[in-house]
Amino acid sequence: xxLSDAMTAAINxxxxxxxxxxxxxxxxxxxxxxxxxxxxxxxMRKQYKEEVEHAEKFIDYLYERGAxxxxxxxxxxxxxYENALDVFKTAYAHEQYVTSRIYKLxxxxxxxxxxxxxxxxxxxxxxxVEEEANAGGIVEKLEFLGGDKHGIYAVDRxxxxx
Ligand code: OFO
Numbered sequence: 045x046x047l048s049d050a051m052t053a054a055i056n057x058x059x060x061x062x063x064x065x066x067x068x069x070x071x072x073x074x075x076x077x078x079x080x081x082x083x084x085x086x087x088m089r090k091q092y093k094e095e096v097e098h099a100e101k102f103i104d105y106l107y108e109r110g111a112x113x114x115x116x117x118x119x120x121x122x123x124x125y126e127n128a129l130d131v132f133k134t135a136y137a138h139e140q141y142v143t144s145r146i147y148k149l150x151x152x153x154x155x156x157x158x159x160x161x162x163x164x165x166x167x168x169x170x171x172x173v174e175e176e177a178n179a180g181g182i183v184e185k186l187e188f189l190g191g192d193k194h195g196i197y198a199v200d201r202x203x204x205x206x
Contacts, residue, residue, distance in 0.1 A: 047109040048156055054149055055161075059102045060116035061145055066095035068138060071121035072131050081196075083204030084128060090206050091135075098171070105164050128196055129186040136179040143172040 047055075073088035106113045125131045146168045153161040182199070189195035 045158075045160070047106070047111045047161070048158065051152065051156060051158060051161060052106065052111040054152055055102055055106055055111070056114055056116070058145060058149060059099050059106075059113065060118070061142060062095050062099035062102065063116065064119045064121075065138065065142060066092050066099065067118050068121045069095060069135070071123055072125070072135065075123065075125055075131065076128070079128075081128060081200045083200035083202065084131075087203040087206045088131075088135075098168070101167070105161075109160070128199075129183065132179055132182045132186055136176065136183050139172065139175045139179050143176060146172055 069088045069092040073085045073092060076082070076085035076088060103113050122134075125134065146165065150162065150165050150169065153159075153165060182203070185199055186196070189199070
């Protein structure tokens, strides 16, 4: 069964969203490097790579279904933030946004009775639970610490082992 034109376009659009995510995290990593918070920079760099993998998984799916992938233009990411909490709050909100996008794809695949795409999307539904939990957990910690510099450095050390 051929992938519908609408689904091909929606997945291409999601690939752009994943690559935009990658760039957002790469810019967050650069911000942390600039602040001397190398553990957080490392965590964001890993996240950047994960997002590229998310994009590639969708690209491979398009190829598997004989559909065309068009390399998208990526959006310029934000360069500066107020502090570490601001960065992770932004990352958490971003992941919630990405989850809502994945759910829309699930709705679309359900409406089209496209069971193959539904099955493929299950991986992303599960992945988003993890993505939100990761970023949300760090937000909670940083909120608890407030401006406590020792605490922030401890979190930075912890994130260096991701
Ligand atoms: Fe691709 O999950 Fe984050 O954005």
